[in-house]
Amino acid sequence: MNRPAAALTLVEPRDLARLAEAFRTALPLAPGTEPHLAGVVEDVLAHPGSLARAQLAYAVLAELRFPRRRARELATALELFHTASLLFDDLPAMDDARERRGQPCPHVRHGEAAAMLGALGLITRAYQLLWQSFGLLPRERAAQASELVAHCLGVAGILNGQAEDLHFASLGAAGADATARVERVAEGKTVTLVRLSLVLPALVGGSSADEIASLERLSRTWGLAYQGLDDAKDGLLASAETGKSTARDGLLGRPNLPAAAGWDAALERLAGHLDGARAAIAELTARRPGWARPPAGLGASAAG
Amino acid sequence: MNRPAAALTLVEPRDLARLAEAFRTALPLAPGTEPHLAGVVEDVLAHPGSLARAQLAYAVLAELRFPRRRARELATALELFHTASLLFDDLPAMDDARERRGQPCPHVRHGEAAAMLGALGLITRAYQLLWQSFGLLPRERAAQASELVAHCLGVAGILNGQAEDLHFASLGAAGADATARVERVAEGKTVTLVRLSLVLPALVGGSSADEIASLERLSRTWGLAYQGLDDAKDGLLASAETGKSTARDGLLGRPNLPAAAGWDAALERLAGHLDGARAAIAELTARRPGWARPPAGLGASAAG
Numbered sequence: 001m002n003r004p005a006a007a008l009t010l011v012e013p014r015d016l017a018r019l020a021e022a023f024r025t026a027l028p029l030a031p032g033t034e035p036h037l038a039g040v041v042e043d044v045l046a047h048p049g050s051l052a053r054a055q056l057a058y059a060v061l062a063e064l065r066f067p068r069r070r071a072r073e074l075a076t077a078l079e080l081f082h083t084a085s086l087l088f089d090d091l092p093a094m095d096d097a098r099e100r101r102g103q104p105c106p107h108v109r110h111g112e113a114a115a116m117l118g119a120l121g122l123i124t125r126a127y128q129l130l131w132q133s134f135g136l137l138p139r140e141r142a143a144q145a146s147e148l149v150a151h152c153l154g155v156a157g158i159l160n161g162q163a164e165d166l167h168f169a170s171l172g173a174a175g176a177d178a179t180a181r182v183e184r185v186a187e188g189k190t191v192t193l194v195r196l197s198l199v200l201p202a203l204v205g206g207s208s209a210d211e212i213a214s215l216e217r218l219s220r221t222w223g224l225a226y227q228g229l230d231d232a233k234d235g236l237l238a239s240a241e242t243g244k245s246t247a248r249d250g251l252l253g254r255p256n257l258p259a260a261a262g263w264d265a266a267l268e269r270l271a272g273h274l275d276g277a278r279a280a281i282a283e284l285t286a287r288r289p290g291w292a293r294p295p296a297g298l299g300a301s302a303a304g
Numbered sequence: 305m306n307r308p309a310a311a312l313t314l315v316e317p318r319d320l321a322r323l324a325e326a327f328r329t330a331l332p333l334a335p336g337t338e339p340h341l342a343g344v345v346e347d348v349l350a351h352p353g354s355l356a357r358a359q360l361a362y363a364v365l366a367e368l369r370f371p372r373r374r375a376r377e378l379a380t381a382l383e384l385f386h387t388a389s390l391l392f393d394d395l396p397a398m399d400d401a402r403e404r405r406g407q408p409c410p411h412v413r414h415g416e417a418a419a420m421l422g423a424l425g426l427i428t429r430a431y432q433l434l435w436q437s438f439g440l441l442p443r444e445r446a447a448q449a450s451e452l453v454a455h456c457l458g459v460a461g462i463l464n465g466q467a468e469d470l471h472f473a474s475l476g477a478a479g480a481d482a483t484a485r486v487e488r489v490a491e492g493k494t495v496t497l498v499r500l501s502l503v504l505p506a507l508v509g510g511s512s513a514d515e516i517a518s519l520e521r522l523s524r525t526w527g528l529a530y531q532g533l534d535d536a537k538d539g540l541l542a543s544a545e546t547g548k549s550t551a552r553d554g555l556l557g558r559p560n561l562p563a564a565a566g567w568d569a570a571l572e573r574l575a576g577h578l579d580g581a582r583a584a585i586a587e588l589t590a591r592r593p594g595w596a597r598p599p600a601g602l603g604a605s606a607a608g
Contacts, residue, residue, distance in 0.1 A: 030460050034467035037459060088424075093416035112397035113470050116420070120392075121459035123424075127431050128454035134435075135443055143439060150432035155341060155425040156334050163338035166417050 010055040011062070019058060022076045023048045027125045040106040040118030044083050047101045054079040056197040060215075063290045064205030070133040074204060077133075078196055080126035081153060085162075085193070087119035094166060095252065133204060145204050152192040152200075161188020169253025178260040179269070182231075183224055185255045190230075191223030211291075214283040221276030228257040228270045235259070314359040315366070323362060326380045327352045331429045344410040344422030348387050351405045358383040360501040364519075367594045368509030374437040378508060381437075382500055384430035385457060389466075389497070391423035398470060399556065437508060449508050456496040456504075465492020473557025482564040483573070486535075487528055489559045494534075495527030515595075518587040525580030532561040532574045539563070 009016060024045050029038050054075035061071035090097040090105045091112055097105055107115035130149065134142040151157055164185045198215045207215070234249045235258060249256040258266040284291035313320060328349050333342050358379035365375035394401040394409045395416055401409055411419035434453065438446040455461055468489045502519045511519070538553045539562060553560040562570040588595035 027459060030464075033459060034464050034471060036471060037464060037467035041459060088420060091417075091420075093420070113395075114467060116392060116395075116397070117463045117467050118459075120427075120457075121463050123427065124454055124458040124463070128450055128458075131435075131438075131450040132447075135447060139439055143435075146432055146435040150428055153424075154428040154432075155331060155337060155345060155422075159421045159425050159428070160334075160338050160341060163341035163418060163421050167338060167340060 008050040008052055008055065010052075010059050015058060015062070016051070016055065019051055019054050019072060019075055020048060022072045023051060023054065023079050026076050026080060026129075027121060034114075036110045036114035037117050037121070039110040040087070040114045041121055043103065043106050043109065044087065044118065044122070047103055048079070049083075049101055051079055053082050053193060053197040056194075057201040060198060060201035061205050063288070064202070064207060066201070066205045067136070070136055071201075073129040074133040074201060077126040077129035078193075078200075080122040080129070081196070082193055084119040084122040084126070085158065087115050087122075089162070091115060094162070095254075137204060141203065141206070145200060148200055148203060149196065152196050157192040158189060161185055161190070161192065165189055165254055168255045179257070179265065182255040182257050182260045183269075186224050186227035186257075187220070190227040191220050194219040194223040194226070208287075211284060211287060214280045214287075218277055218280035218284070221273045221280060225270055225273035225277060228266060228273065231255075231257040231259070232266070232270075312354040312356055312359065314356075314363050319362060319366070320355070320359065323355055323358050323376060323379055324352060326376045327355060327358065327383050330380050330384060330433075331425060338418075340414045340418035341421050341425070343414040344391070344418045345425055347407065347410050347413065348391065348422065348426070351407055352383070353387075353405055355383055357386050357497060357501040360498075361505040364502060364505040365509050367592070368506070368511060370505070370509045371440070374440055375505075377433040378437040378505060381430040381433035382497075382504075384426040384433070385500070386497055388423040388426040388430070389462065391419050391426075393466070395419060398466070399558075441508060445507065445510070449504060452504055452507060453500065456500050461496040462493060465489055465494070465496065469493055469558055472559045483561070483569070486559040486561050486564045487573075490528050490531035490561075491524070494531040495524050498523040498527040498530070512591075515588060515591060518584045518591075522581055522584035522588070525577045525584060529574055529577035529581060532570060532577065535559075535561040535563070536570070536574075 011019070026045060027041055029041060033041075057078050058071050058075040061074065062068070086100060087106060089095050090100055091107055098108055099105060105115070106118060110118075130146075134145055137145065153159070164181075165188075168181070168185060195216070198219050199212060202212050202215050231249065234256060250259060257269065260266075261269060281291070315323070330349060331345055333345060337345075361382050362375050362379040365378065366372070390404060391410060393399050394404055395411055402412055403409060409419070410422060414422075434450075438449055441449065457463070468485075469492075472485070472489060499520070502523050503516060506516050506519050535553065538560060554563060561573065564570075565573060585595070
C-alpha cells in the first residue's frame with residue numbers, strides 16, 4: 001500500500017500519484033545496505049501519510065509555473081525532512097511513541113540507532129534534492145532560499161521548538177503566560193515546517209514580496225491553528241482513531257493549548273488564528289486567483 | 305580554552321587560529337534558546353579537538369587558491385558534520401560513551417534529546433556553510449560536489465558504516481572474512497569523512513581528474529590506516545590517555561582490526577595502507593609540489 005493514508009487532496013490526482021511515487025522512491029538503497037537501516041528507510045517510505053507538505057509546496061510551485069520535476073523534488077525534500085523529524089520525535093528520549101501511521105514506530109521494529117541513522121539518511125537526501133532545485137535559481141535567490149531552510153530547520157527554528165516542547169514542564173508557567181508559551185513552542189515546532197511548505201516554494205518560484213508576506217501570515221496563523229487542533233485531538237481521541245499514540249501531552253508534561261488556556265479560551269484562540277488564515281488567503285486570492293485553490297482545501301485533516 | 309586539543313598542525317598558525325575561531329563561532333545562538341539545547345551546542349563548540357578535517361580541507365583549498373573565507377566556511381562545515389557524528393556515536397543507543405575530548409559527553413550533561421537536537425543543529429548549519437561555498441562554483445561543479453556530499457554522508461556512506469559497526473557482532477564472520485568486513489565498515493565509517501576532507505575541497509577548488517584520483521586513493525588508504533590505528537589504540541590505551549572511553553570494541557562486539565586479524569596481520573595491513581598513502585602522496589607531489597606539505601604532516605595524532 002503506497003498510497004497516501006489521508007484523503008487530503010490539494011493537487012490533481014495525477015500529480016498526487018506522482019508525488020506519492022517520488023516519495024516512495026526517494027531513497028534507493030544499494031544492495032547490501034545494513035538490514036536495520038534498510039528496514040527503517042523502507043518502512044517510512046512505504047507509509048507516506050497525507051503528503052500534506054509535499055502537496056502544498058507542489059501546489060505553490062505549480063501555480064508559479066516552476067518546472068514540474070524540480071517542483072516534485074523540492075516537495076519530496078520537505079516531506080523527507082518532516083518524516084525525519086517524526087522519526088526523532090518518536091524516540092524514547094523524546095516522545096517515546098510506539099506507533100505512527102497505524103504501524104509500530106521504526107525504532108520499535110529496527111532499534112533506536114537504526115531509526116536515527118535512517119532519519120539522517122532522509123535528511124541527507126532531502127538536502128541533495130533541495131540543492132537540485134536551488135541549482136536552477138539566480139544566485140541571490142538561491143542564497144535566500146538556503147537561509148530560510150537553515151533558519152526553519154536549525155537551532156532558531158524547529159530544533160528549539162522541539163527542545164522547548166520536551167522541557168516544557170520545567171518552565172512552570174501558568175495562565176495567560178502558559179498560553180503564550182504553548183504558542184511559542186508551536187511557532188518553533190509547527191509553524192517552521194508550514195513556512196517551508198508555503199514560503200520556501202514561493203521564494204523559489206519567484207513570488208512577489210507582497211505575496212510572500214501574505215504567505216508568512218498564512219503560515220503562522222494556520223500553523224498555530226493546526227497545532228492547537230492537534231493538541232485538542234490529543235485529549236479527545238483514542239489511538240485507534242488517529243493512528244498514533246495519543247493523550248500523551250498531559251502524561252509527559254508537554255505544551256497543550258486547551259490544557260494551558262482552558263477549552264473556551266483555546267477555541268477562541270483557534271477561531272482567531274483561522275480568521276487570520278482566512279484574511280491572508282483573501283489577500284493572496286485578490287492578487288492571484290490561482291491561490292484560492294490550495295489553501296481553501298486545507299483543514300484539520302492534514303494529520304502527521 | 306578554545307584552542308584545538310591536539311598538536312596536529314597542517315596549516316599556518318594564523319590560519320589554524322582562524323579556523324579555530326570559525327569553529328568556535330560557527331553557530332551563534334539566539335537569546336532564549338532552550339537551555340539543554342544551548343548547553344550541547346556551547347559544549348561541543350568550546351572543545352574543538354584537533355580540527356584535523358578542517359585543516360586538511362583548508363590546506364587543499366589554499367593550495368588551489370580558493371577564496372580564504374569560503375575555504376574556512378567549507379572547512380568548518382566538515383568539522384561540524386564530524387562533530388555531529390560524534391554526538392550521535394556517543395549516545396546510549398550507539399556506543400554508549402561517557403566522555404569525549406576529556407569532558408563528559410553532552411548527552412550525559414544535557415540529556416539525549418538535547419544531544420540529538422544539537423547534532424541536528426550542527427548539521428543544518430554545516431549545509432548552509434557548504435551552500436555558501438558551493439554558490440561560487442560553476443553549476444556543473446556544484447552539482448558534482450553536492451553528489452559527493454550526499455554519497456559520503458548518506459545511506460551509502462557513513463550511515464551504512466555506522467549501522468554495520470553497531471550490528472557487526474550479528475554478522476558472525478571469522479578469519480580473513482572478518483578482516484574484510486572490518487575494513488568494509490571502516491570504508492563506510494571513516495574513509496567517507498576523509499574523502500570529504502580531501503576529495504571534496506579538491507573538487508570544489510578545481511583540481512584535475514588525475515589529482516582527484518590520487519586523492520581518492522590517499523583517502524582510502526589513509527582512512528583505513530587511521531581506523532586501524534584507532535582500533536589498536538582502543539585495546540592498548542586507558543581512557544586517561546585518549547580522552548575518550550576506550551577498550552569498548554571488544555565489550556560491544558564492534559569491528560576491530562587487531563581483534564579480527566590478529567596483531568601480526570593487522571600490522572601488516574596497516575603497513576600496506578600506509579605504503580599506499582605514501583604512493584598516492586608521491587603521485588600528488590610529482591604533479592604539484594605544494595601537495596607535499598599537508599599530507600606529509602599527517603600521522604596517527606589526528607584523534608577524534
